[in-house]
Amino acid sequence: MSLSPQQEARAQEVAFTLNSHLPEAYRHDLLEEQRRIFDEVPSIGESINRTILIVGGAGYIGSVLTGHFLGKGYRVRSFDYLMFNNGLTVTPYLAHQDYEFMRGDFADEKDFARALDGVTDVVLLAGLVGDPITKTYPEEAAKINDDGHATMLRLLNGRSLNKVVFVSTCSNYGLIEGDQLADENFELNPLSLYAKSKVRVEKKLLSLKGKVDYTPTILRFATAFGLSPRMRFDLTVSEFTRDLFLGNDLLVFDAETWRPYCHLQDFAELIRRVLEAPLANVAFDVFNAGGEVNNFTKQMIVDAILEQLPNAKVRYQEHGADPRNYRVNFAKVRERLFFEPSHTVSDGIRELISAMNQGLFAEITQPSSFYGNWEIKYPA
Numbered sequence: 001m002s003l004s005p006q007q008e009a010r011a012q013e014v015a016f017t018l019n020s021h022l023p024e025a026y027r028h029d030l031l032e033e034q035r036r037i038f039d040e041v042p043s044i045g046e047s048i049n050r051t052i053l054i055v056g057g058a059g060y061i062g063s064v065l066t067g068h069f070l071g072k073g074y075r076v077r078s079f080d081y082l083m084f085n086n087g088l089t090v091t092p093y094l095a096h097q098d099y100e101f102m103r104g105d106f107a108d109e110k111d112f113a114r115a116l117d118g119v120t121d122v123v124l125l126a127g128l129v130g131d132p133i134t135k136t137y138p139e140e141a142a143k144i145n146d147d148g149h150a151t152m153l154r155l156l157n158g159r160s161l162n163k164v165v166f167v168s169t170c171s172n173y174g175l176i177e178g179d180q181l182a183d184e185n186f187e188l189n190p191l192s193l194y195a196k197s198k199v200r201v202e203k204k205l206l207s208l209k210g211k212v213d214y215t216p217t218i219l220r221f222a223t224a225f226g227l228s229p230r231m232r233f234d235l236t237v238s239e240f241t242r243d244l245f246l247g248n249d250l251l252v253f254d255a256e257t258w259r260p261y262c263h264l265q266d267f268a269e270l271i272r273r274v275l276e277a278p279l280a281n282v283a284f285d286v287f288n289a290g291g292e293v294n295n296f297t298k299q300m301i302v303d304a305i306l307e308q309l310p311n312a313k314v315r316y317q318e319h320g321a322d323p324r325n326y327r328v329n330f331a332k333v334r335e336r337l338f339f340e341p342s343h344t345v346s347d348g349i350r351e352l353i354s355a356m357n358q359g360l361f362a363e364i365t366q367p368s369s370f371y372g373n374w375e376i377k378y379p380a
């Protein structure tokens with residue numbers, strides 16, 4: 001090992017300062033992992049900070065993840081096609097010395113090769129996201145989510161990258177009858193083009209063991225909530241809260257269907273935990289991402305909103321267009337990475353109500369392309 005004093009200091013900082021809340025023995029494992037990275041990952045060179053490529057860095061999750069990594073001393077390159085005219089989400093970061101933005105299409109070999117140049121780790125967030133939009137744009141979905149991911153996975157190899165995180169979805173579990181909780185080995189039952197494509201990418205990634213020189217980890221995300229520079233009001237917690245705050249007519253379909261939810265800040269923490277974790281804890285592995293505390297039915301979300309907005313009115317209907325129903329077990333991420341969400345659904349509702357009390361998000365003509373995944377023009 002030939003770490004510079006600055007590298008050793010950064011390794012200690014990551015292991016002991018950034019993760020001071022984790023168990024003592026695990027923090028020593030983290031220190032060994034940081035030393036391994038400095039020693040073995042060529043693209044880090046003499047540098048003391050890793051460069052994280054966030055593909056989809058201008059999106060709902062990516063723009064929050066960017067701030068999280070910069071705040072923890074990482075360098076960030078954000079790569080995004082700005083599919084939703086969402087360039088504004090990156091402007092606050094542009095002057096940051098450790099930040100770089102590249103516009104491009106990951107389905108385009110030249111664009112993506114340029115994005116990969118000189119980075120140490122990659123977080124794959126980009127894509128056409130959600131069941132409704134992939135149904136509206138099936139050809140674009142195939143080009144982006146299937147062909148584009150095939151291009152990306154091919155180009156990731158041969159660059160001595162360190163870790164690659166692929167953000168997948170708990171939607172892969174589809175429709176679960178009864179009250180079973182899906183762990184990572186539960187049978188997948190993707191119902192939409194969106195989830196089917198995620199399952200294909202997962203399978204492809206796991207089949208690459210021994211054939212590629214990077215280490216992928218798959219995170220099956222719960223449905224996100226929380227404030228972001230790019231809000232998405234096509235996601236249940238935010239959509240319901242905003243509608244009820246504004247006194248809009250809210251019709252809730254299939255109120256007793258379950259899904260897991262997770263706050264954006266918790267997702268950011270989890271992605272960093274994966275990138276810092278000992279290789280053996282995460283290599284070629286799949287984790288449900290969230291916590292049981294936020295397994296909610298739509299009715300439970302409405303009830304949590306009504307606690308804060310007691311005069312709001314809701315209508316209900318059965319047999320909506322979205323049959324998904326799944327409750328998820330998060331034991332693996334808790335045991336392996338000590339991850340438990342620190343925000344509840346009620347916290348997310350409170351944040352949004354407090355922003356709306358200050359006049360934010362009132363004037364949105366729907367569907368707008370910026371505030372939800374409703375419309376795209378691809379290629380631009």
Ligand SMILES: NC(=O)c1ccc[n+]([C@@H]2O[C@H](COP(=O)([O-])OP(=O)(O)OC[C@H]3O[C@@H](n4cnc5c(N)ncnc54)[C@H](O)[C@@H]3O)[C@@H](O)[C@H]2O)c1
Nearest residue numbers: 056058059060061081082083105106125126127221223224
């Ligand atoms: N938001 C959720 O509730 C949720 C839940 C489960 C999983 N996920 C996963 O998390 C990831 C991010 O979701 P999000 O909510 O931030 O979505 P988002 O739509 O807000 O962000 C996706 C970003 O990818 C970019 N993009 C799309 N196609 C591109 C291309 N060809 N080249 C470059 N950039 C492109 C878009 O411009 C956008 O900024 C997705 O992979 C999604 O499947 C999200």
